[in-house]
Each structure stands twice: as C-alpha cells, then as structure tokens.
Amino acid sequence: MSSRALFVVVCGAPLASRLSDGVRVVREWGWTPYVIPTDAAMPWLVEQDLGDVPVIVGNRKPHEPRRTPAADAVVVVPATFHTLNAWATGNAYSYPLTTLCAALGAGTPTVAVPYVSRELTGHPAWASSLAVLGRAGVRVLDPGSGSVASVEPLQPGTGSHVVVGFRWEWVLKQLELRE
Template identity: 35%
Template sequence: MTSQPFLYVAVCASGIADDVGKLISAAQEEGWGVGVVVTPNAMGFIDRAGIEEQTGYPIRSAWRPPGIPASLPPADAIAVAPATFNTINKWADGHADTLLLGILTESYGLGIPVAAQPYINSAQAAHPAYAANVERLKAMGVLFGDYVPHKPKVGGGRDRYDWSTPLRLLRPVLEAKTEV
C-alpha cells in the first residue's frame, strides 16, 4: 500500500459549514488524510479548534508568507463542500483572491481531481451565471454533486445536504491511490 492519500476539504461560508466535521470523519473512515482550507468568511462558521483536533492539521485560510513551510501535505484530491454561489462563480472565472480560490484555480493545471457539492438557494441557482459556470467547471473535469437548491430566506437544505457526495465522486481517486 502506498502512503495515505490526502484530501483537502475546501469549506465556503455557509450556514451549514458548521457540520463539515461529518465530511471529515467520513473521509478519514474511508482512508483519506484530511486537511481543511476555508474562505476567510467561513472562519466564522466553523469550530476551528475542533476541526484542527479532528484532522491533526491547522486550518488554512490565508496565504503563507515566503519562507514559511507548508502546513499541509500536497492534495491528492479536493472536496469543495459546501460550495457556495460566490465560490463557484469566482472559481469558474479564474479568480484567485483567496487561498481557497487560488488552490481551486491551480487544481486544473496541476491535474488534481476536484468534487464539489453545492449549497445554494433557488434564487441564486436561477442566475444565468450559475448554470454557465457549473458547466464551465464540469468541462474542466470538476465532479458535481446533485444538490437541489433550497428556497431562499428559509435556512433550508441542511437536513438534505449530503456531505458524503464528494467522497462518492472521488472514490475512484482514493482506490487508485491505495492499490497495492
């Protein structure tokens, strides 16, 4: 068996981001080492200490200065969950104004497999940029989950958000990395 494959869990600012521990636990149970990268706004939605204890790595949300060593191993795959309207659109347009977006935009050129499980409302999903950008990312090889947008302004969707979807989509990557 090769060394343990490493998964970056990329977390966007969302009302359900506090449940990301479910994805981390499931990934670890499947055999992934896990590190977490978040948008700066997502820091207010998560339990930083709890996640760092769960993964054994510091959460990354900002660029590191030159000369400071990387705190996470290189990613074998990336799971973006929850993937928000803002991140999906900026990522597809090639923006890299946060560490998380920089990692996502580089993933294409580096050949790192990425799976995204959106969490958006139906009003956002109706915007023409959203569908076009999801298609653009799919054309780049990004695997998308099947989340059905919830009604706006009701805080809905938490009960039917499937945190395991990115892992299911990335399972072939995990299996290839762990073959004897």
C-alpha cells in the same frame, strides 16, 4: 495514517456546520483532511471539534515552507455562489480560490457541493460557471440528493433539511469513481 491528502475547502453557508462530521467520515475512508476555509466560513467552524486537522488560512509568507503536501483530491463543501463563480472564471484572489484554481489546472480530482438559493441559480453566470467546471472535470454534487446528474437550487425554507440529510459519503464515492 493515510497518505492520501484531501483538501476540504469550506465556504460560509449552513452546510459548513457539518464539517466535523465530514472530517470523521473522510478519515474513516482513509484520507488525511486539510481544511481550507474562506473568510466567510470561519464563524461556522468556531464551535466545531476538528481534532488535530490542520486548518490552513491565508497565504504563506515568503520563505515559509509549504503547509500541506500535494493534494490527491479536493472537495468544496459547501460551495457558495460567490466562490463557485470566482473559481470558474479563474479569480484566485484568496488562498481557498488559489487552491481551487490550482487543482483545476493540475487535473486534481475535485468534487463541489453547491449550497445556493433558487434566486442565485437564476443568475446567468451560474449555468456557465457549472458548465466550465464540468468541462474541466469537476463533479458537481447536489447537496439534497447526492446526484451528479443535476443540481437543484435550494428552495426557501428547505436549508435545514438539506443540512441534516447531507451525506459526506456521497462526496467520497465520487472521488473513488475518479481513482
């Protein structure tokens, strides 16, 4: 069992259907995963076999102990337009967003994989949110190519190809570069 805790924040988009693959790869690379889904991600997780991986939902109640160790790293796969913009502006109104904002504030190594349409990336908030996160040290990875040099919006009709071609190893390699 690894002592490296990896928080895997999952948003509601088709790339969430690959979470069980991610859990397997994360473990193979020596990480202990903790899944933190947004409400919109929950339907994507229903049929997936995550084994004994803790799925952390909702805020803990007063006087409850922490449910996770401190994160050694955080990944957001997929990161939706909504979550990425809320995170960049510090809106910590849900447990996944609180987790992301705390990681940013603590300087925890973080990788985000946006899964966002061309129309949404044309919104003015998109570029500024990517810039804020980039300046804060978040590595933003293109889901179609694994590149951190640029992130291309999803073109209509290409989502299923992106989901099939995505490699969790791309995310973990970016974390290794931060160690």
